[in-house]
Amino acid sequence: MNLPVVEKAPLASLSAAGLLSRYTVPNYGRLALVPERGQGTWLWDETGRQFLDFGGGVAVTSLGHCPPAITQALAEQGSKLIHCSNWYQIRGQGELGQFITETVMDHPGKSLFCNSGAEANEALIKLARKFGHATPLADGTPRTHILTFNNSFHGRTYAGISATGQEKVKIGFAPLLPGFTHLPYNDLDAVQAALTPETVAILLEAVQGEGGVNIATPEFLRGLSKICQDHNILLLMDEVQAGLGRCGHWCGWKPITPEITPDAVSWAKGIGGGFPIGAAWIKQRPITTTPGDPDLCDLLGPGTHGTTYGGSPLACAVALAVLKEIKASRLCEHSATTGQEIIATVSAWHHPLIRTIRGLGLLIGFELDPTVMARRTTWKEADGLASIHLVKALMAEGLLTVAAGPLVVRWLPPLNVTPEEVQTAMTIFQRVLNQQLNH
Ligand SMILES: Cc1ncc(COP(=O)(O)O)c(C=O)c1O
Structure with missing residues (x-):
């Protein structure tokens, strides 16, 4: 040969x-x-x-x-401890989670760390599936359908391209992950018409970055929030591009509708300022009225989800330094x-x-x-x-x-x-x- x-x-x-x-x-x-x-x-x-x-x-x-904030964090944490397993108690993850809950979200909830925007959205989509299994239809069928929007972009993993409302990212990759319906952005009637008993989540960007910088209207965001509350559907916000100051606020949707708190939020890009890290935040709220059921933020329990590099001491130290600098300045x-x-x-x-x-x-x-x-x-x-x-x-x-x-x-x-x-x-x-x- x-x-x-x-x-x-x-x-x-x-x-x-x-x-x-x-x-x-x-x-x-x-x-x-x-x-x-x-x-x-x-x-x-x-x-x-x-x-x-x-x-x-x-x-x-x-x-x-x-920037000095990042180079200092890299030097200090990098000379102390770069990586250790998530089997251990990584203090920096707790501190970064605290900053996200208390300052970025200003609402009770918990964070999960990963390495990119696509991965952060994977976490939101897996959360939605888990939630749909925990809150099934009367006959026990899990709710699995997720509504997303035309011209959205949610990353290049299989769930990411399945969720994305742009054909060009899907060419040659079928069959995709089932269960996504793409609707016209800023069209509340289309969302109402697309709802089914199996709808479990709505995933969107408050400002669509890759899709052409399209901004959600206040009526649209308020309407989606109400639909989600009325039907026990999760409101999932992809803040990978629009979050953490990019749109003039910690939260990209807040200049549009300050009163809304989504059920879960994804970040990446600017959170590490160039060092790879992604994050998902999940709201503290009951998933059912049954006593003893876990809160939404505790639904992804041990063994359900994770990644080796996610939330390393170095990544968390850099992200915390970036967020503190955004706040201080x-x-x-x-x-x-x-x-x-x-x-x-x-x-x-x-x-x-x-x-x-x-x-x-x-x-x-x-x-x-x-x-x-x-x-x-x-x-x-x-x-x-x-x-x-x-x-x-x-x-x-x-x-x-x-x-x-x-x-x-x-x-x-x-x-x-x-x-x-x-x-x-x-x-x-x-x-x-x-x-x-x-x-
Ligand atoms: C809104 C949004 N979500 C998700 C992603 C994917 O992020 P990553 O490239 O870090 O996987 C991007 C990347 O452009 C994005 O703009």
């Missing part, structure tokens, strides 16, 4: 792109930038070129690159006011290429007008997505942003972005938009 031959190339002879294409799976369409180091809102590439980073690793670097408030200023300034340009601007805090989407783009710029539909076209043009001028769907360019700067950095970003943005207008 002939064994395949691995051709060995000296490492230094290959560019980053060459190394990636030769040795890594091509599961990302990557831009031509090789990041080497970062500080605050700035990123430098291998050639020493400087970029203003308003993409933030897609809503991850909530305190900017390599009042970054939720800063995010709210800075976001409002950006939207007000860019709106006042009345730029012909921008159709609408949507945003809460520092999760801002600029929706391009494809008709004007096709008529007045070099972009043509056949060239690819209009959003990516502009993201590349902005990168060429030193501003990093992220596309959200075909038409939206997203800004996700760190929560501590300075007024000067915002001004620089707006100057580049306006210049690039004007450069595009060649007719």
Whole structure:
């Protein structure tokens, strides 16, 4: 039998792109930038070129690159204890859970830790299934149906892509996890019509990030909350992108409906500021009126769920440092006011290429007008997505942003972005938009 031959190339002879294409799976369409180091809102590439980073690793670097809060926590905890098993009493998990319950949620409940947003949503979905088994139909059939929404994004695991309301993430992966129905966002009538006795949970983002920065209306969120209460259905909030200050509040839904407390919430991205950690919080509330039944927050008992790396001493120390810094420097408030200023300034340009601007805090989407783009710029539909076209043009001028769907360019700067950095970003943005207008 002939064994395949691995051709060995000296490492230094290959560019980053060459190394990636030769040795890594091509599961990302990557831009031509090789990041080497970062500080605050700035990123430098291998050639020493400087970029203003308003993409933030897609809503991850909530305190900017390599902030002292994180590097200190990494150094201190990293020299004490990096990892130990969840068979032991990890104090940092308790402390992080306490911060989440008392400060972020301000409501009794308990947290569970994992490593990513998809995993945090897995926890919510498994919680919903467990709840549906604990509160079955009269004939004993468990309730298993979950309602989610078009244009949502909930991660790349099987439950994540099954829950996600975008066909493109599912192509070639059938059969998916059954039991999900996708409905139009902000359409309460559609939710009412889709309810069945088997409906056990509603999962949504208060602001859909990947789907184009779509914001839930107060009527929609209030209506969902009432439906959930009336039918003993869990309200599950995916805050992986929108949470922890990103939308100008600890909780992304609170600027819209401060009175709501979901039954469970998922986080990742900004909670670690770049260090991988995800979390799910579960409300303390009875699941039935039967005495002795566990509370919702105790339903995932020993042996039901977990992950080796979840909530390591190092991950918890970093996340706690990030959250404490957000609180101490009042970054939720800063995010709210800075976001409002950006939207007000860019709106006042009345730029012909921008159709609408949507945003809460520092999760801002600029929706391009494809008709004007096709008529007045070099972009043509056949060239690819209009959003990516502009993201590349902005990168060429030193501003990093992220596309959200075909038409939206997203800004996700760190929560501590300075007024000067915002001004620089707006100057580049306006210049690039004007450069595009060649007719
Ligand atoms: C709202 C939302 N949920 C879940 C995820 C998945 O998170 P992760 O990539 O950490 O698995 C994302 C990622 O973009 C997201 O935006």
